[in-house]
Amino acid sequence: MSLSGIDPVIHAPKRLAAMALLVNAEFATFAFLKEQLGLTDSDLSKQMSALESAGYIGITKRGRGPGSVTSYRVTQAGLQAYRRHRAALYAMLDDGPSGR
Amino acid sequence: MLADMESTSDPLDAVRELERAEAAPYVRLPPAPSWVAPVFGAWFAGWVGMWALWGWNRIAFAGASVLLITVLGGIVRATNGSAGAVPVLGRGTPPPEIARLYRAYVVGCLVVAATVALVWWWTGIGAAAAATLVLVTAGLARYATRYEQAASAVRARLG
Numbered sequence: 001m002s003l004s005g006i007d008p009v010i011h012a013p014k015r016l017a018a019m020a021l022l023v024n025a026e027f028a029t030f031a032f033l034k035e036q037l038g039l040t041d042s043d044l045s046k047q048m049s050a051l052e053s054a055g056y057i058g059i060t061k062r063g064r065g066p067g068s069v070t071s072y073r074v075t076q077a078g079l080q081a082y083r084r085h086r087a088a089l090y091a092m093l094d095d096g097p098s099g100r
Numbered sequence: 101m102l103a104d105m106e107s108t109s110d111p112l113d114a115v116r117e118l119e120r121a122e123a124a125p126y127v128r129l130p131p132a133p134s135w136v137a138p139v140f141g142a143w144f145a146g147w148v149g150m151w152a153l154w155g156w157n158r159i160a161f162a163g164a165s166v167l168l169i170t171v172l173g174g175i176v177r178a179t180n181g182s183a184g185a186v187p188v189l190g191r192g193t194p195p196p197e198i199a200r201l202y203r204a205y206v207v208g209c210l211v212v213a214a215t216v217a218l219v220w221w222w223t224g225i226g227a228a229a230a231a232t233l234v235l236v237t238a239g240l241a242r243y244a245t246r247y248e249q250a251a252s253a254v255r256a257r258l259g
Contacts, residue, residue, distance in 0.1 A: 013117060020121035024192030025185040028125065032184025036124045079191070086118065092111045 005088030007081045009054045014039060014047045019082045022057060022074040030070040048072060056081055120258045123195045125185040127251040127258075132179070132244045139175055141237030143168065148216060149229035195258075197250040201243070208239050 010016050017037050022028055034044050051057045056078030060071045074082070147168055153161040180186050187194065194202065212235045220228035 013114065016114065017117055017121040020118045021124050021185070024122050024188060024194070025125035026188045028185035032128075035184070036121070036128060089111060089115060089118065093115060 005084035005091075007085040009050060009056065010081060010085045012047070012050075014043070015051055016085070018044075018047055018051065018072075019056065019074065019078065020086075022072055023079060023082050027060070027071045027073050030072070033072065051078070054078075054081075116258075119195075122193050123198075123254050123258055125187045125192070126194050126198045127254045129183060129185070129187075129251075131248050136175075136179060137240035137244060138237045140240055141233045141235075143172060143175065144236045145229045145233035146171075148220070148232045149225065152225045195250075195254045197253050197257075198247075201246055201250050204246075205243055208243070212236060212239055 010019050014037060018033060021033065021036060030044065030048075033039075033048075034041065037044065039047070048057065048059070052059055054077075056075055058073045058075055060073070062069045062071070146164075150161065150164045150168065153164055189202075212232075215235060216228050216232050219231045
């Protein structure tokens, strides 16, 4: 069992799911993440702030007021950290899908 | 919506949640509007037809190129502008059902390109543009239908 790739920032389930989604998307809006992850506004904001502080995601805000849209993109550092974490996670499962 | 995020301390549960989250950008999008296929068909037909200008007037050719690029930008904005997420190509891990469809899409593009090239070679640029309109429109419409079927299958599998 290998724990070498486990990233403490991504290991939290909510942040892992957010990173898994963002790695597979050009971008994702706050509303889309909130709906898919089933989080409250404040919880999602907290999780995304933690990922941004780690340098794993970038944030873009378009517009102001009620119609504004906040989007997130994964950074190169985030992509690498996610890939290491994912590989370590699958390595923990003896019969997990290898090489994915 | 993904399952309860607080309950995934077990690696197997974590992997299941991870697969659902990874699949979300591919399978949680609204179906493509019906106008997308004919509009892209017309755009590609215009691109093929544009080459008729090459031997006639290079400035007109350049102008047509700029016009087509501008139109393409508008189409992409119209299709992606309201999307909550857009799947990334080449970086992510699409579900196997979607990955198979992507491979079929690439093969389909090659078949269409080869067919258009042959029509162009045998009959000329006008017929090639017409063939492009028909083939791209039909191909994209078929792809959109199959994509929705594949996305439904993924949603059913992952819950």
